[in-house]
Amino acid sequence: MLKGVLEGIVLEIISHGEIYGYEIAKKLRQLGFEELAEATVYALLLRLEKNKLVHITKKPSELGPPRKFYTLNEQGREALSSFWVRWDFLVDRIEMIRKEGMNKNEL
């Protein structure tokens, strides 16, 4: 059920504006996902690209090969809204279960 949560988070980060791969990883670390392996983020970005959820612009880099900058395309935006729908549903149901438990304990 939680599959795709990281993908949703990354799609949301990309939706905030043009960003390159390592910047996304840094952002995730700033958000507290410090234990996330670099390989996981990198593989995810590659998957987003293969699944055609992002638009890529290549810009020259000081390190040699051109740097890829990601923005969401139409398909990516759709995937993101679908992720938020699923997320809201999940949060709603979890909250419902939690409240049920709390009410039972009060009785």
Place this chain on the structure above:
Amino acid sequence: MNFSNEMKERIKQFAKEQSQYYLEEAEMTYLEKLQHQIGQTKRKVTNKLSKLKTRSNVSIDVQNDLILYMSDYMNDLMENGISEQEAFERAKEELKFQSETTRSSDLKDKFVEYYENFNPADHEAIGLFYAGFMFFGISVGGLIGFIASGGRELFLSGGWIDTLIGTAVGGIIGIGLGLISNAIIVLKKKGENKL
């Protein structure tokens, strides 16, 4: 931050090795769809794609991407006071392809294929061939050795050695014939599966 030439080469080499694994995993969803559409085995489709991959620029693109990602990460680590060598080792560890999905899925396919085609009767037949040829070889070899050494009269005065040699050679010939029949059965089975 600039890396030494040796380090640049090592980063390039790492990216070259690892990019294939990442690419394979990213293509999995596409592969599965394709597999269903054209009804081919995953291995066949993967082989076709890997040929395409080596010829296309996709692989180079992923390599370059990984080089940049790794360089960014190393720069970040070095800015925090870590040496170039240490940063490389850490980045290598962090960026090493971790998912075993593709390989384990291929292995699973192999096991499935093996058990799907597994027939206890084949194994029984192979065992019987081995045993049959062994008994046949041992008896014929022993008999030839016994007769050639001079028969019953000379058996105790040295003829037993020839009988023993004949038995051993016969046994080896039996194993050899068993191996040949095993190979024939396996090849025949393989041919049937291809059809």
